Amino acid sequence: MIVVGGHLDSWDVGEGAHDDGAGCVQSMEVLRSIKAITGKPKRTIRCVLYMNEENGNRGGHAYADWAAEQDEQHIMAFESDAGGFSPRGFTLDADAAYVKHFQKLKPWLLPYGIHHIESGWGGVDISPLKSQETILIGLVPDSQRYMDYHHTANDVFENVNKRELELGAATMSSVIWWVSEYGIPDIKPNINSSQH
Numbered sequence: 001m002i003v004v005g006g007h008l009d010s011w012d013v014g015e016g017a018h019d020d021g022a023g024c025v026q027s028m029e030v031l032r033s034i035k036a037i038t039g040k041p042k043r044t045i046r047c048v049l050y051m052n053e054e055n056g057n058r059g060g061h062a063y064a065d066w067a068a069e070q071d072e073q074h075i076m077a078f079e080s081d082a083g084g085f086s087p088r089g090f091t092l093d094a095d096a097a098y099v100k101h102f103q104k105l106k107p108w109l110l111p112y113g114i115h116h117i118e119s120g121w122g123g124v125d126i127s128p129l130k131s132q133e134t135i136l137i138g139l140v141p142d143s144q145r146y147m148d149y150h151h152t153a154n155d156v157f158e159n160v161n162k163r164e165l166e167l168g169a170a171t172m173s174s175v176i177w178w179v180s181e182y183g184i185p186d187i188k189p190n191i192n193s194s195q196h
């Protein structure tokens with residue numbers, strides 16, 4: 001199982017278009033584009049639109065609790081919750097060896113300006129899945145203008161650029177398709193050389 005998602009709720013002023021309508025439609029676009037371009041993926045890809053990210057993360061916890069009861073192995077969860085701006089890369093909440101593995105994608109993504117593949121934050125909604133040893137990934141869009149919109153009256157549909165939004169979705173689709181086809185290798189965690 002691979003999960004991709006964003007959050008539906010937006011309690012503050014504005015419409016929540018960037019935060020996190022963008023992440024929701026990008027996650028749905030991942031399913032559409034992979035099906036349209038490659039047909040049926042090898043692994044199951046599930047889009048989850050979470051409720052209540054901004055006030056307790058009850059949606060994220062409810063999904064993780066439900067997932068734990070199913071006989072499903074969640075190998076990766078991808079979240080988009082940093083705005084619908086031009087993608088710069090993604091961060092991984094995972095062992096350094098896995099970060100290195102995902103950095104293999106750089107030659108293919110670099111021509112599109114996708115260069116930031118580093119250790120870091122996955123996302124609030126997917127964070128409860130960490131207990132299942134799931135690799136957590138967060139999309140990293142260009143952040144320079146995010147605070148012009150984030151939780152302000154400017155966070156409306158008209159202020160989301162279609163092309164930039166699509167590029168983010170395409171980045172997510174590329175990474176998710178790669179994992180769905182080739183899986184995640186069984187990597188032994190790095191052992192610090194000073195321990196020898």
Ligand SMILES: [Zn+2]
Nearest residue numbers: 007019020081
């Ligand atoms: Zn958000």
